[in-house]
Amino acid sequence: MMMYLWAFIVGGIICVAGQLLMDKAKLTPGHTTTILVITGAVLDGLGWYEPLIDFAGAGATVPITSFGNSLVHGAMAEAEQHGIIGVVTGIFEVTSAGISAAIIFSFFAALCFRPKG
């Protein structure tokens, strides 16, 4: 049960960081999420993101920061097997679920819905 509490807290804190970027630094949501993704990638490069996932579970995997993290992860896993080329070929290895789900669902949503204004 501690897991839920920490998922809530850590996830919430990441969102607050995003909110501060939007309100204080006056960034658009696009800029904000982009910065967070890059942050996630860098944190994983430093080896700090994985412990955070162990600690907060979905609190660390659901925010967009984890997208950067898994991109690096995919690249690293492939690089271990195939050397430096793997950095390019493996990037989308882990994240494919998220991206393909988003593409597929969005496409069908475009067929089924119209904007509500």
Next chain:
Amino acid sequence: MLVTMKVFPLRRILFCFMFLFLLVSCQAGDYPKKTVTLNEETVQAETLIQNIDPVTSAVAIHNEKELYAAAEVEHMARLRLESIRKEAHERLTDQWPEKTIFFSTDKKALLELRKLNNDLAFKSVSKKEIDKRLSKIEEYMKG
């Protein structure tokens, strides 16, 4: 727009959260502890892991050549899960240098090991099935 704004006064949301936490904390009961142990070695392995400080519970199953073990740790210790895994792995290797050690803190591996342990205690499980389930658990541990 109008409707949703009315549904979301902050106070009501706060209330919902308090309620949720209450609900959650009520459910946080104990996990049924395994009482039956198979053999000396299993107990030995489990206590060995539990002696590592932040581990709260552990489960282990021996095979001829392998040792499968999983553990749950205090939540605050999850930030250094990697080093705990390494330590447990080292201790187990020291104890059974001739065996291949599989150790994990994955929840799924832990669950499945417990289940298998229970089944071993109460039912007769064929050798083939044990092997199958253990190799499955090995898969989970990789993750």
Next chain:
Amino acid sequence: MLQGSQSWNFINQPVILSTGVVGGPFEGEGRLADDFDHVFSDIWLSETTFEKAQTRLLEEASYTALAKVNKKPQDMQFMFAGDLINQLTCTSFASRTLAVPYFGIFGACSTSMEGLALGSFVVNNGGADYVLTGTASHNAATERQFRYPTEYGAQKPPSSQWTVTGSGAAIVSKSGSGPVVTSATIGKVVDMGLTDPFNMGAAMAPAAADTIEAHFTDFVRDPSYYDYIVTGDLGKVGLPLMVELLRQRGVMVTEEQCIDCGKIIYTDNQPVNAGGSGAGCSAVVVYGHLLNKIRNNEINRILVVATGALHSPLSCQQKESIPCIAHAVSIETQGVGAL
């Protein structure tokens, strides 16, 4: 005839013969719902795209205005209209339906008064007997053009404004009964270097102040001449700024005298942040609510200052500041205001 440096004095006093005002469902819940001729319950207006819906809005408003005085589109000599959507397509499509000789004008949210000033000028100088002028905006069509897709969850800051779904059209004629257009002051582009597209009120306030000051200088008038000085969409943020600017320049307007279309169109409960905006906003408020007040003799003279922000999403992304403009038109009760 030219008055001062940038104003027209309409000696022949063109008449606003009739007006047509239509709005969307959200506007129907607003404060001025009773002044609409028709409120649509569906933001699509049963059309397949938001742009078609906006075209419909202008058509409906125009036909309503025509029907009120038993006129047909053929009776109109010219049409001055515009909107916010790329290349004025929505207005052009509407004028394809109406088949009136057509001037497309772009003044962003100041289009309504730009059209009225030009139309009145043409009528005043004998260029036409009847001129149709109007503008429309559609919330979703404008949002998707200037900001984000309508369903995108981006939080809007409190200084942002809500684009009005609605259209106002007016028939300006040489003679007849109705409120009269007595003068107009054409504004110049004022750019104070503001870049935030979510704070239009602050960007446009200097333009409004500039035009109003020019108006009073050209006509050597005092602000007390008007019952109301009506700005088009400065919102809650821009209106106090404009009042302050005017006072700094020695134009002593009173707080009660200055009202803003974007501020009065919605109720306080509607989540529109700083108020309404969009080309349709000043059109529906002036052609509906305010002209009704003049017709009922509740007020006699108003100066309508419609303001427009002449940026595009492209220019904003290229870090250009927002150029703004304001056009003022004075509307008075017939037979009262002649100088």
Next chain:
Amino acid sequence: MKMKQKPPLTDAQRTYQKFAAKDEPQSPVLLNCLKAFLIGGSICAFGQLVQDFFVYNFDFNEQTASNPTIAVLIFIAVLLTGFGVYDKIAQFAGAGTAVPVTGFANAMSSSAIEHRTEGLVQGVGTNMFKLAGPVIVFGTTAAFVVALIKTLWGYWGG
């Protein structure tokens, strides 16, 4: 990254900007942060619930379960976007709904739905990544750089 060389401001512009900034209504930052925390946090907690559901009932371990979890969250977000609810929640929650992966899904589906009127290829296909594109572009590039440095570090350093 940022474009420089803005034309220099005149004194009048500078004075007005100061004057306007003084009166600009500020976003209630503290309140917004609280809302973002609550909504963002509960989306994550809900994600944890879904993840545990997959761990307990399906053939997933902790790590692999996060993939279907994200797919489920994306599905829900797309559905809410389609019903026109997501943007209303977002006005309340701010970053609370923009930062989780649901915000990514909302960015994609809202663009897709919006541009349906321009046809499937030129509308939906072309515009789907209009808002979500930057995240992928910069995420991928950053990940490439990070992974490259890490790999090279591995070769030379250890």
